[in-house]
Amino acid sequence: MLEVRNLECVRGDRRLFRELNFTLREGELLHLHGHNGSGKTTLLRAVSGLLLPSAGEILWRGKDIRELREEFSAELIFIGHKRAIKDDLSAVENLRVACTLDGVRISEEQAWKALERIGLYGFEDLPSRVLSQGQKRRVGLARLLLNRAPLWVLDEPFNALDKAAVGLLQGVIREHVANAGVVLLTTHQEVSLTQGAVHSLQLGSGELGHV
Amino acid sequence: MFEIFRTVVMRDLVLALRRRADLMTVLFFFVIVVSLFPLAIGPEMSTLRMIAPGVVWVAALLASMLALERLFAADYADGTLEQMLLTPQPLALLVLGKIAAHWLVTGLPLVLISPLLGLQYGLSGETLLVLLFSLLLGTPALSLIGAIGAALTLGLRGGGVLVSLLVLPLTIPVLIFGSGSVEATASGMGGEGHLYLLGAILVMSLVLAPLAAATALRISNE
Structure with missing residues (x-):
């Protein structure tokens, strides 16, 4: 459903990542890992269409998200740092x-x-x-x-939440994945998502994990 | 489509009403600037009558510049603007809704109070009416044109001053035809011609400005 091909993002003078490739199908979750400043938020913003990547393409159901625009937005929820x-x-x-x-x-x-x-x-x-x-x-x-x-892009969704809320949100995410949804998220917390396929991707270490 | 527009307008109106102090500043600025001139220049009626259209229009222009900074800044700071970029609605429509609400709370009060201020300058009844009408056509155009500048300077340091520098040159035609209509009426030539041109500027900016501002917002949110 979501396909990222040869993606490269540059912030300022720094190249955050290049030749990033992954594909997510229905009922899959991608957990992004990486230290601060490794480009997790940038990747999420690029996938949401807020930020224009310097190279590569992002496809949703086989079409470029830049062409889909509002059609893509209708299928996306983005929850960022700002509340x-x-x-x-x-x-x-x-x-x-x-x-x-x-x-x-x-x-x-x-x-x-x-x-x-x-x-x-x-x-x-x-x-x-x-x-x-x-x-x-x-x-x-x-x-x-x-x-x-169907597509959820969540940037640190567990921040500032108490234990009960973390459990609740995990349940909601699990349910979404089980209902053939696609989730892309970053969190420094360990998240136990038992159902569905969970992939992880390490950013910023030079070696790129493959899905 | 209309429901979305209405939701944005209502949301911004409710927000504005819950922060009334912000609204008052623009209106008071306008009232004070316009009232300062008779005090400084003296009670010579013929002089005052001559400068009135220019003074009121320049004050209206500066007041609307003052208000512009707030058009997108709050939504940008708390992230709701970012979410607007990601909704399946046409962004230009949302921007138009925001501009409409913005004009209703900052532009319209200024239009309504202008005849009262015009009295200080000894303007005739007919001239006051034309002044009101010219501001009614002109201030929405100022908000629309200003929105492009506000969107472009979003998130920059010293954005407030930059907006004025960017937008003021673009608003010169509005100023010329706006004050021109009042002057022409006062001198007995009739201000209809100026008002038609002002109307044309309003229609043109109504069509083009939301699109330009929407594109500018996408750029400044990258």
Whole structure:
């Protein structure tokens, strides 16, 4: 489904990686490893289409993502370092706006249910300003429960989450992979994903792992 | 399609209303700048009448530059802009929605208060009406053109000043025809011609500016 061919990314004067190749099929997860500054985030941003790689191509269902554009965006959820929630909006408002823009119609009730499941019961109506880091993170992650996009690109999704939330998110990811989804993620934490095929790729050590 | 546009406009309006202090600064800036001139120049009515169109229009231009910096900056900082780039919606439409909301909260109040400020300059009723109408056509064009500059300078240090330097030269036609329409009316020549041209500029920027700003956003988000 997702195919990366001879990818090369340069930030500033530094070449982060070159001739990177991998293919992910339905029901597969790719765990990116690498020390700080090895280009994990850059790779994820390139795969999402936010960043133009200096060489190589990224194909989704056999077509270049640059040509697919909005069609590709419809099948992608990207969760990056920035939390992407508005401090002046409540959790429900944030979630509903995000879903509408994603092209997913949700009712008020669905939004409340999703927030309850992600562990924000009782905080749905408060301005996000008063939520803790971990709670804000959860608001962003609630999108994963409502959007049926097959490709998930997650940059350090476990950051700032407590133990319960980490377990919950692992369950959500496991479920997605089991439902023929594709996940690309970085995390410094050990993640136990038992079901589905898990691949790992080491960046920045000179040797490139192959999938 | 319209629902997406409405969602973006409503979102930005709600956000603006929850941060009312930000809105007031632009309006007060406009009011104070326009009111300073009669104080500095003195109560000579004929002089004031002569400079009024220019003063009000330059003040409106500077006030809208002041507001521009905030158009995308907050969304850029918290990552919601990044998510907008990744939605399956046409980005130009989202940008247009943001500009519309931005004009409603920063441009429209300024338009509405302008006749009141015009009174300080002893403008006639008809001239005040043309002033209001010229600002109604001109300020959305300023927001649209300014959005391109705001998108290009996103994330740069000292972006605020840079936006003004980049955008001000582009807004000169709006300034000329805007203040020209008021002047022409005051001198009895009729300002319709100027207003038509102002309308044409608005239509053109309405079509082109969102596309240009959307492309600029993609570039500055790399």
